[in-house]
Amino acid sequence: MTALMVSKGNSSAASYVDQKRISTTQYFSHTVTFGKQPAYTELLNLWKECKQSDWDGYKALPVQEETLNNALVFIYALPLGFPLPSFGVEPDGHITMEWYCHPRWLLSVSISPDKKLYYAALFDNDIIKGNENFYGDISRTITTLIERVKSQKNS
Amino acid sequence: MLNPLNVPPVHNDETLARYVLQSNHFRSDGTAKGDVFMPHPYQDLSVTRHREATEEEIWEVGHGVAQNIGKALYGRFDIQAKDFLIDSLKVIPDPTDDNPNHAIIIGWPEAKQDQKSIAQQIAANLSNNPSSCIKKILF
Numbered sequence: 001m002t003a004l005m006v007s008k009g010n011s012s013a014a015s016y017v018d019q020k021r022i023s024t025t026q027y028f029s030h031t032v033t034f035g036k037q038p039a040y041t042e043l044l045n046l047w048k049e050c051k052q053s054d055w056d057g058y059k060a061l062p063v064q065e066e067t068l069n070n071a072l073v074f075i076y077a078l079p080l081g082f083p084l085p086s087f088g089v090e091p092d093g094h095i096t097m098e099w100y101c102h103p104r105w106l107l108s109v110s111i112s113p114d115k116k117l118y119y120a121a122l123f124d125n126d127i128i129k130g131n132e133n134f135y136g137d138i139s140r141t142i143t144t145l146i147e148r149v150k151s152q153k154n155s
Numbered sequence: 156m157l158n159p160l161n162v163p164p165v166h167n168d169e170t171l172a173r174y175v176l177q178s179n180h181f182r183s184d185g186t187a188k189g190d191v192f193m194p195h196p197y198q199d200l201s202v203t204r205h206r207e208a209t210e211e212e213i214w215e216v217g218h219g220v221a222q223n224i225g226k227a228l229y230g231r232f233d234i235q236a237k238d239f240l241i242d243s244l245k246v247i248p249d250p251t252d253d254n255p256n257h258a259i260i261i262g263w264p265e266a267k268q269d270q271k272s273i274a275q276q277i278a279a280n281l282s283n284n285p286s287s288c289i290k291k292i293l294f
Contacts, residue, residue, distance in 0.1 A: 046179060057176040057220040058201055088179040088190040091197065092267075096190050100182065103282035108189055108271060120189070120271035122279060129268040 039075045039084045043068060043095070050089045061093035066113035070134065071095040074111055077138050083150055085109075094118070099149040107145045121145050123152075156208050159255040163206075165246040167237040171202040171258060174217040175229040175289060185288030187232050187281055189274035195267055199259040202246070205233070208256055214292060216254050230289040238280035241273050 047068040053061055074097070075084070085097035094110040107121040115135065119142060121128040132139055157163070165171075173191060175181060180191040194200040203216050213231070221228035236246045243262040251257045263270055281287050 050177070054224050055177065055226070056180075057174065057224050057226065059197070061196065086179070086182065088188050089177065090190050090193045090195060092193075092195045096188075098188060103186055103279040106275070108275060110267070110271065118267045118271055120268055120275050122272075122275050127272055127276075129272040131266075131268050 036075055036078070036084065039087075040072060042087055043071050043075070046087050046089060046095065050093070055089070056091060058091060060089075060091040063089055063093045063095060064113040067093060067095050067111060070111045070113065070115055071097070073136055074109075074117075074134065074138065077136055079138070079143065082143070082146055083153075099146050101149050101153045105149060105152050107149050109142060117142070119145065121148070123148060156212055157204070157206060157250070157255045159250050162248045162250050162255060165204065165236050165248060165258055167235070167240070169236045169246075170205040170233050171236055171239070171246070172205060172213055172217070172231045172233055173200075173202050174220055174231045176221055176224070176226050178229060181229070181232075181289045187278045187287075187289070189271060189278045191232065192274040192277045193270060194260070194263050195270050198263060199249075199261045200263075201249075202234075202258050202260065203254060204248075204256040204258050206256065216256070217292075219253065228292060230291045232281060232289060233284075233286060234277070234281050235284065238284075239277060241276050241280075244273065 047063050049055065050063040083099060085099050088096040088098065090096055090110055094112050097109045098106060100106045104122055104124050107119065110118040111134065115133055116131060117134045118131045119129065128145065132141065175191060180188055182188060192200060203213060205213060217228050217231055239246055239260050242264065244260055245262045246258055246260055249257050249259040
C-alpha cells in the first residue's frame with residue numbers, strides 16, 4: 001500500500017507526520033473493523049473484468065489502469081471509520097463508488113483516469129450533484145454526503 | 156416481435172428491458188444501480204421493448220447481446236417507459252436488423268454529473284414498481 005501514499009509536504013515535520021500517518025493507517029488497515037483490503041481486492045477484480053472494451057455489451061469503454069489507481073488512492077484516503085462503498089463501472093470506463101441506504105437515499109461518486117470526481121446524491125427529493133478534482137484528499141463535500149447516507153442508515 | 160415495416164411509437168405505459176451484463180450493476184438485494192442506466196460517453200441508452208414480444212423472445216435478444224461479447228447475461232431490468240421521462244429524456248423506436256423492438260432513450264444532458272443524477276432517479280423510479288428487482292434468466 002506504500003505506493004498509494006500521498007505526501008503532504010517537504011519539511012521534516014511534514015515527513016514525521018506522514019510517517020506517523022502511514023504507520024497508524026497501516027496498523028488499522030490490518031484490523032477487521034477498519035481493514036480496507038477487501039475493497040482493494042474487489043477493485044482489482046472489477047478492473048480485470050472490465051479492462052477490455054464492450055464489457056457491458058453496449059460498447060462500453062475499458063477501465064484504464066489509471067482509473068483503478070485513482071480509485072485505490074480514494075479508498076486509501078477514506079477516513080477511518082467511514083463505511084466502504086460498493087463498486088461499479090460506467091460505460092465510459094469510470095469506476096463508481098456507491099454508499100447506499102435505499103434507492104432514494106444514496107450517493108454515487110465516479111472516478112476518472114484524469115483524477116476527476118463526478119458525484120450525484122439523492123436524499124428523497126433533495127438532489128445534489130457536482131464534480132471536483134481529486135488529488136489524494138477527499139473533500140469535505142464528499143465526506144459530508146457519505147455521512148448523510150450513513151446517518152439515515154444508522155437511524 | 157414488432158413488424159419491422161410497421162414500428163409504432165413508444166407509449167408511456169410500455170415496458171422496456173435493459174439487459175445486465177455486469178455483476179456490479181445490481182445490488183445484493185437485486186435492485187438496480189444507476190450505473191446500468193448511464194449512457195455516457197454515448198448520447199443514448201439502448202433498451203428492448205416488450206411490446207408484441209414473448210418472454211422467450213425478450214430473453215433471446217439478451218442472450219444475443221451477451222453472446223456477441225462472450226459474457227454472461229445476469230438478467231434484465233423491466234422498466235416502464237414513463238419512468239425514463241425525466242427532464243428532457245425521450246424514448247424513441249430504433250429498430251435494428253436483428254431486433255425490431257430496439258428503442259433508445261435520448262435527450263441526455265451533456266454534463267456527466269447531470270447524467271448520473273438522472274440515472275439515479277430512473278433506478279429510484281424503478282424501485283417503486285412491484286417487480287423492481289433484477290429478473291433472472293428464465294430461458
